[in-house]
Amino acid sequence: MTTIRDISRLAGVSVATVSRTMSNPDKVSPATREKVEAAIRETGYMPDMSARNFSTRKSKTIVVLVPDISNPFFSRVIRGIEHTAQRAGYSVLLGDTRGESEIEDAYASMVRARLADGVIQLNGRLPMENGAVADIPLVNACDCVEDAHIPKIQLDNAGAARAMTEYLISLGHKRIGVAKGPSESRLTQERLRGYREALEAAGLPFDESLVARGDFSASSGRHAATQLMALGKPPTALFCLSDEMAIGAMHSVWEMGLKVPNDISIVGFDDILFAEYCKPPLTTIRQPAEEFGSKAMGMLLSLLQGAHLAETNQHLPYEMVIRQSAGRPKA
Amino acid sequence: MTTIRDISRLAGVSVATVSRTMSNPDKVSPATREKVEAAIRETGYMPDMSARNFSTRKSKTIVVLVPDISNPFFSRVIRGIEHTAQRAGYSVLLGDTRGESEIEDAYASMVRARLADGVIQLNGRLPMENGAVADIPLVNACDCVEDAHIPKIQLDNAGAARAMTEYLISLGHKRIGVAKGPSESRLTQERLRGYREALEAAGLPFDESLVARGDFSASSGRHAATQLMALGKPPTALFCLSDEMAIGAMHSVWEMGLKVPNDISIVGFDDILFAEYCKPPLTTIRQPAEEFGSKAMGMLLSLLQGAHLAETNQHLPYEMVIRQSAGRPKA
DNA sequence: CGCAGAAATGTAACCGGTTACAGTCAGGCC
DNA sequence: GGCCTGACTGTAACCGGTTACATTTCTGCG
Numbered sequence: 001m002t003t004i005r006d007i008s009r010l011a012g013v014s015v016a017t018v019s020r021t022m023s024n025p026d027k028v029s030p031a032t033r034e035k036v037e038a039a040i041r042e043t044g045y046m047p048d049m050s051a052r053n054f055s056t057r058k059s060k061t062i063v064v065l066v067p068d069i070s071n072p073f074f075s076r077v078i079r080g081i082e083h084t085a086q087r088a089g090y091s092v093l094l095g096d097t098r099g100e101s102e103i104e105d106a107y108a109s110m111v112r113a114r115l116a117d118g119v120i121q122l123n124g125r126l127p128m129e130n131g132a133v134a135d136i137p138l139v140n141a142c143d144c145v146e147d148a149h150i151p152k153i154q155l156d157n158a159g160a161a162r163a164m165t166e167y168l169i170s171l172g173h174k175r176i177g178v179a180k181g182p183s184e185s186r187l188t189q190e191r192l193r194g195y196r197e198a199l200e201a202a203g204l205p206f207d208e209s210l211v212a213r214g215d216f217s218a219s220s221g222r223h224a225a226t227q228l229m230a231l232g233k234p235p236t237a238l239f240c241l242s243d244e245m246a247i248g249a250m251h252s253v254w255e256m257g258l259k260v261p262n263d264i265s266i267v268g269f270d271d272i273l274f275a276e277y278c279k280p281p282l283t284t285i286r287q288p289a290e291e292f293g294s295k296a297m298g299m300l301l302s303l304l305q306g307a308h309l310a311e312t313n314q315h316l317p318y319e320m321v322i323r324q325s326a327g328r329p330k331a
Numbered sequence: 332m333t334t335i336r337d338i339s340r341l342a343g344v345s346v347a348t349v350s351r352t353m354s355n356p357d358k359v360s361p362a363t364r365e366k367v368e369a370a371i372r373e374t375g376y377m378p379d380m381s382a383r384n385f386s387t388r389k390s391k392t393i394v395v396l397v398p399d400i401s402n403p404f405f406s407r408v409i410r411g412i413e414h415t416a417q418r419a420g421y422s423v424l425l426g427d428t429r430g431e432s433e434i435e436d437a438y439a440s441m442v443r444a445r446l447a448d449g450v451i452q453l454n455g456r457l458p459m460e461n462g463a464v465a466d467i468p469l470v471n472a473c474d475c476v477e478d479a480h481i482p483k484i485q486l487d488n489a490g491a492a493r494a495m496t497e498y499l500i501s502l503g504h505k506r507i508g509v510a511k512g513p514s515e516s517r518l519t520q521e522r523l524r525g526y527r528e529a530l531e532a533a534g535l536p537f538d539e540s541l542v543a544r545g546d547f548s549a550s551s552g553r554h555a556a557t558q559l560m561a562l563g564k565p566p567t568a569l570f571c572l573s574d575e576m577a578i579g580a581m582h583s584v585w586e587m588g589l590k591v592p593n594d595i596s597i598v599g600f601d602d603i604l605f606a607e608y609c610k611p612p613l614t615t616i617r618q619p620a621e622e623f624g625s626k627a628m629g630m631l632l633s634l635l636q637g638a639h640l641a642e643t644n645q646h647l648p649y650e651m652v653i654r655q656s657a658g659r660p661k662a
Numbered sequence: 663c664g665c666a667g668a669a670a671t672g673t674a675a676c677c678g679g680t681t682a683c684a685g686t687c688a689g690g691c692c
Numbered sequence: 693g694g695c696c697t698g699a700c701t702g703t704a705a706c707c708g709g710t711t712a713c714a715t716t717t718c719t720g721c722g
Binding site: 664665666667672674679682683685686687688689690 | 694701711713
């Protein structure tokens with residue numbers, strides 16, 4: 001394998017000069033630079049990045065912690081991360097945690113092991129144990145973590161949920177069901193808060209029995225809908241806290257022989273690709289997924305450049321996407 | 332930062348012994364091992380993987396080249412890759428190529444730069460230029476590449492397409508449209524071949540005008556359907572070469588006020604999650620996505636252990652998933 | 663021409679592991 | 693006791709870059 005010393009010999013210069021031609025070309029006189037570049041071309045030399053990383057104590061790699069890559073929302077966020085990482089010369093290591101905190105810890109400790117420079121977490125799990133993984137460059141995206149020390153970028157989840165609920169109320173709905181995510185998830189809590197605020201503002205009662213537990217997956221949305229429709233007095237609208245759940249719910253309702261939105265309105269959250277292709281197309285909240293990714297990566301980059309982002313809490317705007325899955329309740 | 336030398340000093344042994352306790356514990360006497368382990372525990376020492384990788388000339392990392400992570404089929408394959416990589420102590424670097432071969436090359440050359448040990452490619456692009464990237468541990472999955480030197484794992488795409496076409500014919504369809512992927516894609520070619528074989532076997536003519544070009548995406552499926560339905564004599568069934576296209580096509584048909592499968596049968600390929608949640612649920616070919624990933628990673632692991640897999644061409648079985656989007660043609 | 667200071671280049675230490683090879687030591691055997 | 697063997701441990705070179713610091717070469721100017 002050709003090394004920097006081979007090049008230096010071939011070009012008749014020192015290794016330092018070769019190294020400089022690669023990283024600080026303007027510190028080298030044009031004549032020498034040309035000699036070195038010729039030698040590099042001639043040999044097809046490619047520097048050993050692993051050696052470079054070792055000696056510079058950087059890895060030019062970041063890890064992204066995601067509970068589930070096959071979730072279409074997350075995969076778009078990752079896409080955004082990847083593209084801006086690429087442009088900045090960083091690689092992204094994928095960390096599918098399956099929600100398990102040991103896996104999360106294992107990935108986070110890659111930073112300590114110098115395999116990665118920083119972490120972007122897409123789920124709000126807690127890699128910030130004081131005992132274990134702390135003090136690593138980290139930014140959180142798409143979730144709502146309370147910890148003020150973690151720079152984060154999020155949606156106004158409560159506001160969005162409130163807006164959506166208000167929209168349903170404005171259509172005339174008074175009994176609005178909710179298919180929520182895991183109760184311990186802050187995302188669920190925030191969106192539920194928005195829902196309750198809207199109810200309250202409209203003078204409608206909050207009925208515990210109208211909220212069904214789910215886990216953001218399509219199948220859980222299906223179950224939630226089945227459960228709520230079996231109620232003595234079923235809701236006239238169903239607010240699913242993720243599009244996947246909404247799609248599952250629409251399916252369940254369809255199986256019962258009911259029509260959306262005539263018999264029941266269903267709305268989602270996320271605006272994944274398939275929301276548009278539902279029958280009827282799904283009314284939902286659009287989250288700028290790619291932008292989440294690229295902004296998060298941007299923040300991480302500044303962190304890595306030494307910026308102090310503690311307390312940073314950037315917000316990205318949501319957008320109501322009114323399609324055809326919600327309408328007026330039946331008389 | 333604690334290094335192996337700190338540990339050696341603390342434990343009163345040499346660095347070699349410390350190194351050995353970590354990598355070859357049985358080469359070290361129990362007493363010494365205990366001393367070293369105590370020192371490690373005491374300091375919370377974690378070896379610098381970047382140094383280790385540098386000195387062993389391995390990275391314990393592989394890169395996966397994918398044209399588009401947000402494609403739900405690919406993201407499941409990646410999931411499979413990731414899980415078996417994790418178990419084997421490997422990390423996976425994500426390479427979203429957006430179909431651009433320069434990006435592909437850039438990622439592939441990470442192997443030469445010792446940032447990765449091998450590559451799994453999910454799309455059949457050609458990182459095997461004799462001039463540039465060749466001779467790196469590589470396996471291809473989910474695609475059909477012709478190059479015999481690349482170990483690969485694929486579906487019997489032609490067979491699957493043939494089976495699906497035969498199914499449509501058995502329902503009584505005689506004019507079967509196709510929404511294909513990019514024509515230069517081998518995937519398209521193979522599936523199209525299966526389609527033609529089935530037609531031929533049934534004595535049906537192949538009608539060029541019934542095949543519409545797409546790119547596997549939902550929106551291209553939508554266009555394909557629109558184009559085909561505008562024909563003087565539109566097809567009674569539409570075989571979309573990906574589920575995403577099928578979903579787009581169903582949408583387009585729905586917008587025209589037609590019913591699936593009464594007015595037209597639509598079938599897909601892949602069996603992504605949403606296929607089940609379509610209205611009506613989509614008849615399709617199931618590809619074992621996660622298994623593709625784990626098997627491909629398995630092959631790459633044996634390659635990395637020095638096995639010779641050239642000429643290897645593993646096949647994974649497809650499965651016809653008959654749901655409700657295809658029926659008999661209208662009289 | 664001589665000299666200061668800047669610019670270009672070279673030398674060698676350093677990053678933190680692994681590992682070839684050498685050395686030590688205990689136990690077994692004659 | 694002397695010697696051999698094998699188990700264990702230590703020394704130091706090595707991986708291939710970067711970079712602090714020293715040294716040489718250039719410039720411009722009095």
